[in-house]
Amino acid sequence: MTAHVLPPAPAVQRPRVLVVGAAFAAAASFTVFIGLIGIYLAARVDVVGSGTAWLPEGATIPLQQPNTMFITLIMSVFTMQWAVAAIAKNDRVNSYLAMGLTLMLGIATIVMTTYLWYLMELDIASGIQGVLIYTITGAHIVMLVLAMIFVALMGLRALGGQFTARQHDGITAAAVFWYAMVAVYALIWISIYVTK
Amino acid sequence: MALTDTRPETGTDASAVAPSVVPSPLTIFGTGDHKAVGTFYVLAALVFGIAGWVAAALSLGHEVGSNSFLSGSTAMQLGQTSNLGLILLVIVPLFLGLGTYIVPLQVGASTVAFPRAAAAAMWTWLLSSGVFIVASFIDGGFGGSREKSVSLTLMALGGLIVALLLGTVCVLTTAVTLRTPGMTLDRVPMFSFSMLVGGAIWLLTLPVLLANLLLIWVDHRYNGGTTFGAGAIQFDQVLWIAYEPQIYAFLIPGLGIVADVIATLTGARLGQRNILLLAIGAFGVLSVGAWAQPAIYPSASDDLVWQAMGLLMLLPTLLFFGGVAKAFKDGKPSLKSPLGLAVVSLLLTLLAVLAGALLAITPLELRVSGFFAAGQYVLAIAAALAAAAAGIGYWGPKMTGGHSADGLGKLNVLVLLGGGALGGLSLCVLGFSNRFTGLEGAHDSLVIVSSIGCALLALGGALALLGLLSGARKGAPEAAADAWGTGQTLEWACPSPPPTGNFGDLAIVRSPEPLLDEEV
Numbered sequence: 001m002t003a004h005v006l007p008p009a010p011a012v013q014r015p016r017v018l019v020v021g022a023a024f025a026a027a028a029s030f031t032v033f034i035g036l037i038g039i040y041l042a043a044r045v046d047v048v049g050s051g052t053a054w055l056p057e058g059a060t061i062p063l064q065q066p067n068t069m070f071i072t073l074i075m076s077v078f079t080m081q082w083a084v085a086a087i088a089k090n091d092r093v094n095s096y097l098a099m100g101l102t103l104m105l106g107i108a109t110i111v112m113t114t115y116l117w118y119l120m121e122l123d124i125a126s127g128i129q130g131v132l133i134y135t136i137t138g139a140h141i142v143m144l145v146l147a148m149i150f151v152a153l154m155g156l157r158a159l160g161g162q163f164t165a166r167q168h169d170g171i172t173a174a175a176v177f178w179y180a181m182v183a184v185y186a187l188i189w190i191s192i193y194v195t196k
Numbered sequence: 197m198a199l200t201d202t203r204p205e206t207g208t209d210a211s212a213v214a215p216s217v218v219p220s221p222l223t224i225f226g227t228g229d230h231k232a233v234g235t236f237y238v239l240a241a242l243v244f245g246i247a248g249w250v251a252a253a254l255s256l257g258h259e260v261g262s263n264s265f266l267s268g269s270t271a272m273q274l275g276q277t278s279n280l281g282l283i284l285l286v287i288v289p290l291f292l293g294l295g296t297y298i299v300p301l302q303v304g305a306s307t308v309a310f311p312r313a314a315a316a317a318m319w320t321w322l323l324s325s326g327v328f329i330v331a332s333f334i335d336g337g338f339g340g341s342r343e344k345s346v347s348l349t350l351m352a353l354g355g356l357i358v359a360l361l362l363g364t365v366c367v368l369t370t371a372v373t374l375r376t377p378g379m380t381l382d383r384v385p386m387f388s389f390s391m392l393v394g395g396a397i398w399l400l401t402l403p404v405l406l407a408n409l410l411l412i413w414v415d416h417r418y419n420g421g422t423t424f425g426a427g428a429i430q431f432d433q434v435l436w437i438a439y440e441p442q443i444y445a446f447l448i449p450g451l452g453i454v455a456d457v458i459a460t461l462t463g464a465r466l467g468q469r470n471i472l473l474l475a476i477g478a479f480g481v482l483s484v485g486a487w488a489q490p491a492i493y494p495s496a497s498d499d500l501v502w503q504a505m506g507l508l509m510l511l512p513t514l515l516f517f518g519g520v521a522k523a524f525k526d527g528k529p530s531l532k533s534p535l536g537l538a539v540v541s542l543l544l545t546l547l548a549v550l551a552g553a554l555l556a557i558t559p560l561e562l563r564v565s566g567f568f569a570a571g572q573y574v575l576a577i578a579a580a581l582a583a584a585a586a587g588i589g590y591w592g593p594k595m596t597g598g599h600s601a602d603g604l605g606k607l608n609v610l611v612l613l614g615g616g617a618l619g620g621l622s623l624c625v626l627g628f629s630n631r632f633t634g635l636e637g638a639h640d641s642l643v644i645v646s647s648i649g650c651a652l653l654a655l656g657g658a659l660a661l662l663g664l665l666s667g668a669r670k671g672a673p674e675a676a677a678d679a680w681g682t683g684q685t686l687e688w689a690c691p692s693p694p695p696t697g698n699f700g701d702l703a704i705v706r707s708p709e710p711l712l713d714e715e716v
Contacts, residue, residue, distance in 0.1 A: 134418075
């Protein structure tokens, strides 16, 4: 008896609507921080140029917490990519695990940021420095929370069986936004925490 | 269907008659239909436009004589509100509304990408705009004395920028991902291409405005307004969006409308299409102005890059002008009002760009008084309004299913030309007053002329609105699928107004003018 083997199905030609939309949203979010950090750097050049220290007396920005956050977020890039790679192989268990870990690392970053705010002893009403630093880092936390909601939403949709190896744009889109959020943190890390 | 879902690309029999739906609050507020969302944008923006130009006329009127009918603070807040409002409540949403309606039709899609998000963006914009207007009126404009009202204004502005960005993402994603087979990027109709360029520039610059507002709000709310939130400098930090080169970013979709209208109403293919695409792209690149913020970078206008951008802008504008002029030569212009409005928009755009080039020439010292820049702003916004009016007249039959009264449109050609020229040029002339002392004596007269120009532009907005409504009235001549009989692009292949799903099966697109190919 001869077995009849059907040829493999042709590749699906589908528009990657959600991925492209997320990329546009990520670009817009990134631009908000480009604007904020541009204003921050211009203000810092003005203050330092006038011969005074940038940070007000008594305020300090330790580097240990920002470094820890950066490492945490870099790890989250790997876990997020793990989630994308796993769903692309229909390995749902690993995908759930990776998205869960990504969310945990996001929560850890929020906790560390609030701890850093406490350590900085920088009053928001202390002047231009307080306004700029809290606005930028606060806005980044907002972006992080949005990225976490995006990942969680896609995780729930994955649990509902919506994503497969052939169609997992939702998780890829969440990953795109997540990477943009980490890239924003890299900007903040270098311009606010390292070069102060 | 979740907000992040996209409706599947299912074909619909275009000849099928849509079942009659009794309008209910649910169908109005819950619709994800891109046609309804686009129409709401256009109608609301036109109403805001009428109010905005009236406010601009009133605040200019305050400059005349010594016995003003407005207090100094009220006039200043009114002027600033109209300045920002005409961009964020009128021009951007007008183009975004047309984009939400027309871009899916032009690229052969059954819907806009993320229809629920597009609807959410429109309602958020509308709500935020209402809050912005109300808060501005209760002494909450920039530098207003009611702190809570100022906070409300700032939050409303932030909300409406986020909404406009979300709407832009929907339109851009549609143009990038939902194009029908065969429609490569160089075959995309001019309006869709210009929305792609303009939307991308908005996406790269309006978030910077959001960043400015965020800093103003945080400082105003938590720091007592000592730095960014200080009343006297709040508006200065956001003024860059109304100033060269950023002001050009709000003209880009207008170029696409002008090209589409001229191609259809002259019945000629756009011969130099690639040059036009290049011109629109270059116009976009030269309009990125988020970096030139006078409040943050006081010497921005002395920067060589800023001056070069102002002068170089002439090149893509003239290139575009030449490209569409060729269509007039190759075709047979049909004397319909959208064509007249497109020409008015083109002329006003050229004047705005010429004014911008003069503004960039430092020895002329036109940046000293601020009048010249204000005149350029009026010219640019009037050009955008004329383009939007041309688009509304041109796609009106598609939107309403009926032909609008062309007489209203023809009257609007004169009104918008007169309004733009009087409103903008008189202020530009006043900008020379530091060089020609005789002009100082004509200050009041020139400001009155400009004020009349602004009032005419308000009338122009009203005429555009009436024109659109006249197409929807009972007894209006019914519009065919190809309402002008010379349509070239896919929106003219579906019924007027389009049914749910827009199209049946579409043939593979083989040129930028698929409807002309079909006729061959």
